[in-house]
Amino acid sequence: AQRVTQPEKLLSVFKGAPVELKCNYSYSGSPELFWYVQYSRQRLQLLLRHISRESIKGFTADLNKGETSFHLKKPFAQEEDSAMYYCARWEGTSYGKLTFGQGTILTVHP
Amino acid sequence: DVKVTQSSRYLVKRTGEKVFLECVQDMDHENMFWYRQDPGLGLRLIYFSYDVKMKEKGDIPEGYSVSREKKERFSLILESASTNQTSMYLCASSLWGRNEQFFGPGTRLTVL
Numbered sequence: 614a615q616r617v618t619q620p621e622k623l624l625s626v627f628k629g630a631p632v633e634l635k636c637n638y639s640y641s642g643s644p645e646l647f648w649y650v651q652y653s654r655q656r657l658q659l660l661l662r663h664i665s666r667e668s669i670k671g672f673t674a675d676l677n678k679g680e681t682s683f684h685l686k687k688p689f690a691q692e693e694d695s696a697m698y699y700c701a702r703w704e705g706t707s708y709g710k711l712t713f714g715q716g717t718i719l720t721v722h723p
Numbered sequence: 724d725v726k727v728t729q730s731s732r733y734l735v736k737r738t739g740e741k742v743f744l745e746c747v748q749d750m751d752h753e754n755m756f757w758y759r760q761d762p763g764l765g766l767r768l769i770y771f772s773y774d775v776k777m778k779e780k781g782d783i784p785e786g787y788s789v790s791r792e793k794k795e796r797f798s799l800i801l802e803s804a805s806t807n808q809t810s811m812y813l814c815a816s817s818l819w820g821r822n823e824q825f826f827g828p829g830t831r832l833t834v835l
Contacts, residue, residue: 622763656827656828657815657826658826659824707819708754708779709817709821709822710768710771711822713758713766713767714765716765
């Protein structure tokens with residue numbers, strides 16, 4: 614079974630500091646990976662996907678096949694980045710089934 | 724804009740009760756999903772459906788069943804609720820062949 618691992622349940626940084634949320638996946642073929650975010654009292658939503666190589670809200674994530682990682686990074690964290698973040702992997706079916714990691718709660722202190 | 728709605732935001736039930744959680748999406752999506760969200764365990768897939776009357780077990784189907792009689796509606800059923808089913812339940816949908824899922828607001832179920 615495919616696995617997605619987020620080793621940190623909680624991550625705290627101060628405003629303006631760099632932040633990195635870790636995600637590792639079990640190797641299998643050509644993975645397609647995503648980061649989803651859930652802000653307080655809001656629904657879970659897509660933040661970014663590796664295939665589009667875009668930067669959303671200052672966040673980037675690079676797929677490292679050698680290390681089987683897809684870490685989410687932002688050079689200068691903002692208080693509004695405080696949220697729950699999930700890494701997810703598409704299983705490659707037309708059902709659109711995703712495997713999610715355990716999630717990391719990011720808190721950015723003023 | 725995709726809209727996924729869930730019938731209740733909060734629900735309190737007693738052990739042994741039959742519980743229905745409803746999810747409706749308005750974008751003609753073929754795929755629909757039910758997850759439970761627990762701290763430290765992330766999102767775990769309970770069941771999914773890729774067409775009317777079609778259903779597939781996810782990772783944790785025990786104690787749950789589902790129903791999809793119409794394309795826009797996907798119901799999660801707890802036949803006999805137990806305290807270990809206290810959780811946040813999230814519904815999601817996606818287009819066939821696409822992997823972006825759109826989520827509902829969630830239902831926080833407490834079983835006493």
